[in-house]
Amino acid sequence: MKVDAAVKRETRYIAYACAILSVFMQAVFVLLKKWDYTVVLGNLLSYAAAVLNFYMMGLTVQKAVSMEATDAKKLMRSSQTLRNAGMFVVIVIGVVAPCFQIAAVIVPVFFPRIAVSFRPLIKDKKEVIEK
Numbered sequence: 001m002k003v004d005a006a007v008k009r010e011t012r013y014i015a016y017a018c019a020i021l022s023v024f025m026q027a028v029f030v031l032l033k034k035w036d037y038t039v040v041l042g043n044l045l046s047y048a049a050a051v052l053n054f055y056m057m058g059l060t061v062q063k064a065v066s067m068e069a070t071d072a073k074k075l076m077r078s079s080q081t082l083r084n085a086g087m088f089v090v091i092v093i094g095v096v097a098p099c100f101q102i103a104a105v106i107v108p109v110f111f112p113r114i115a116v117s118f119r120p121l122i123k124d125k126k127e128v129i130e131k
Contacts, residue, residue: 001059001062001063003059003062004058004062006058007055007058007059007061007062010054010058011051011054011055011058013115013119013122014050014051014054014112014115014116015051017111017112017114017115017118018047018050018051018108018111018112018115019047021108021111021114021115022043022047022108022111025043025104025107025108026039026040026043029101029104034101036101037099038098038099038100038101038104039101039104040104041099041100041101041104042094042100042101042102042103042104042105042108043104043105043108045090045093045094045100045105046090046091046094046104046105046106046107046108046109047108047111049086049087049090049109050087050108050109050111050112051112053083053086053087053112054112056079056083057079057080057083060075060076060079061076063075064076087109090105090109091105091106091109094106
């Protein structure tokens with residue numbers, strides 16, 4: 001299956017936005033004098049999982065668009081269940097393993113949701129050029 005340009009574009013946006021939010025989170029740890037390598041590792045673990053989760057959702061939506069409504073609904077539901085289970089496993093690993101800072105594992109999980117909330121405020125270059 002060829003990945004749609006919209007899935008690539010939105011995943012790239014999520015990756016950039018989450019990276020920016022990760023830098024802010026790292027800065028907060030530095031300011032609180034709680035920063036060490038476990039913060040970086042926890043951040044990297046959750047960042048990768050969150051961006052991958054968003055990308056997999058995009059692929060599922062791309063596939064569901066071409067299906068019947070009932071089949072698409074089943075596909076979306078099962079995809080969400082599997083992706084949530086994957087995120088749960090990542091969080092459990094981040095909490096249990098001593099090489100990860102717990103807050104630095106949990107907080108980045110919410111970065112894609114924050115990025116999506118701010119997406120309407122940021123216009124694509126194409127939209128600006130076309131107007």
